[in-house]
Amino acid sequence: MELPRFIAEMPKAELHLHIEGTLEPELMMSLARRNNVTLPYATVQDIRQAYEFDCLQDFLDVYYLGMSVLQTRQDFFDLAWAYLKKMAAQHVTHVEVFFDPQGHTSRGVAFDTVLSGLTDAFDKAKRDFGITSKLIMCFLRHLSEDEAFDTLAHACACKSHIHGVGLDSSESGHPPSKFRRVFAEARERGFTPVAHAGEEGPPSYVLEALDDLRIERIDHGNRAMEDASLVKRIAGSGMAMTVCPLSNQRLQVVPDLKDHPLRRMLEAGICATVNSDDPSYFGGYVNDNYLAVAEALNLSHAEIVQLARNSFIGSFMNETDKRAAVAHFDEFVDKAR
Ligand code: ADE
Numbered sequence: 119m120e121l122p123r124f125i126a127e128m129p130k131a132e133l134h135l136h137i138e139g140t141l142e143p144e145l146m147m148s149l150a151r152r153n154n155v156t157l158p159y160a161t162v163q164d165i166r167q168a169y170e171f172d173c174l175q176d177f178l179d180v181y182y183l184g185m186s187v188l189q190t191r192q193d194f195f196d197l198a199w200a201y202l203k204k205m206a207a208q209h210v211t212h213v214e215v216f217f218d219p220q221g222h223t224s225r226g227v228a229f230d231t232v233l234s235g236l237t238d239a240f241d242k243a244k245r246d247f248g249i250t251s252k253l254i255m256c257f258l259r260h261l262s263e264d265e266a267f268d269t270l271a272h273a274c275a276c277k278s279h280i281h282g283v284g285l286d287s288s289e290s291g292h293p294p295s296k297f298r299r300v301f302a303e304a305r306e307r308g309f310t311p312v313a314h315a316g317e318e319g320p321p322s323y324v325l326e327a328l329d330d331l332r333i334e335r336i337d338h339g340n341r342a343m344e345d346a347s348l349v350k351r352i353a354g355s356g357m358a359m360t361v362c363p364l365s366n367q368r369l370q371v372v373p374d375l376k377d378h379p380l381r382r383m384l385e386a387g388i389c390a391t392v393n394s395d396d397p398s399y400f401g402g403y404v405n406d407n408y409l410a411v412a413e414a415l416n417l418s419h420a421e422i423v424q425l426a427r428n429s430f431i432g433s434f435m436n437e438t439d440k441r442a443a444v445a446h447f448d449e450f451v452d453k454a455r
């Protein structure tokens with residue numbers, strides 16, 4: 119089987135995806151019209167032209183502006199449903215999805231409006247496509263610890279719909295240790311902790327995420343590769359890293375996709391996975407990420423298989439579901455030979 123077809127058709131999970139980052143310009147325009155929101159863009163082309171980023175903050179400014187069109191339960195359903203239809207077509211069978219409630223509650227949109235619209239869509243995806251999902255609520259790290267605690271209180275009121283807590287937004291200057299207490303409380307309440315670390319921030323931020331937040335998965339983690347003892351520790355722990363190649367390219371975390379550390383991560387024994395982060399903004403969904411990085415690094419068939427297999431192994435599925443998903447994946451690989 120040709121590589122693009124193999125990548126497109128292999129079963130896979132996506133573990134690093136911000137639902138607000140799937141807002142396509144066409145949907146942004148139509149929701150702006152529906153909700154009478156004025157955007158600084160006249161056309162879909164104007165929106166696309168704004169997607170030139172020098173760094174993470176450049177992107178975040180555009181991302182928070184874009185999400186202002188999301189106001190009703192139906193809007194959040196439409197957003198997630200558009201993503202899930204794409205995932206069904208890309209042979210994604212399981213998704214673990216971030217959402218940023220503080221990006222909405224700060225604009226007067228109720229936490230329940232966000233969560234109910236999203237869960238409507240994920241429930242329908244399970245019924246219609248058999249896609250399973252887990253939601254991970256992120257704290258915006260540029261905001262205060264108190265605001266994170268307020269957000270955690272909302273999550274505790276609907277615990278059954280939220281699997282984990284994460285940490286995202288502007289990394290530089292906002293180390294994981296700022297959220298040590300709120301993560302301790304979240305863990306105590308039964309939420310699985312993850313954090314963006316080492317995307318732009320130094321290796322010490324990855325270390326803090328491990329030791330202070332006691333995370334169970336590292337989001338991005340690129341800069342951990344600068345510290346050999348940290349690499350050894352991550353590999354030895356078996357902890358997964360959710361790597362986002364096209365995001366790294368578009369936010370200039372790597373100068374060129376050819377310089378991406380993904381192969382080095384695998385060679386070091388890290389459970390690296392491939393993900394899209396904010397696909398509407400970064401030029402591709404999960405299959406596009408596999409294909410782009412496979413071509414740039416000339417990845418072998420075995421490396422691609424390892425990455426996709428890792429997406430199930432590194433997921434937060436229960437052990438029974440994980441074993442079944444890996445067996446289904448291995449069966450596909452055997453048949454595709
Ligand atoms: N929020 C959405 N995408 C993000 C990213 N790549 N890094 C940090 N925060 C984000």
Ligand code: ZN
Pocket residue numbers: 134135136286314337395
């Ligand atoms: Zn991210």
